[in-house]
Amino acid sequence: MALAAIACAACVTLCGCVFDEHADEDPLTPDAVSGMGGRLYSAVQEVVGSEGWSSNKQWFSCGLNDGVAEVQLRLESQLDAALDDSPEDLATHVQEKWSTLGVEGTLTVNADLEPTRFIVSDPPFLTGTHEDGAITDLWIGEGIADFGYVSPCVPGDIFKLQPSSTAPSVTPPSSP
DSSP, X not given: OHHHHHHHHHHHHHHOOOOGGGTTSOOOOHHHHHHHHHHHHHHHHHHHOSSSEEEEEEEEEEEEETTEEEEEEEEXXXXXXXXXXXXXXXXXXXXXXXXXXXXXOEEEEETTSSSOEEEEEESOTTSOOOTTSOEEEEXXXXXXXXXXXXXXXXXXXXXHHSOOSOOOOOSOOOOO
């Protein structure tokens, strides 16, 4: 998980947050990108199965854009279980489901890994991210699946969206 957070932070730093792809639309909101990520993940679960996934959801700061704080959502989920169909067929079905949601995933095979992975990715595998930093992908092989979604940067308050994981200490300081 920590590696994914570092990779996402590097992506945000290197790719930046640009709204060019959404310039003619109403600005996206944290709820909107969270909803889209949830719909894409639900589509994966409808095809692959909904039991046994371990998931992580985190918000990252994109910095300021014209004085407005922006955030980016990273969803990731892994499955380590027997699959009901071949990885290729499952990947093809996910690709079709994503298409109905407006995401045109490209199917690629990576035989360099063991087991071989079928990758559905938007933008296509190994081409980077969209201009706005967004990427959605599913890697699936025999007995494993890995879903990832990184939203575009949207206006939002990181402190409201990503609560601190550190709780105040209930242990009083020691006295001399």
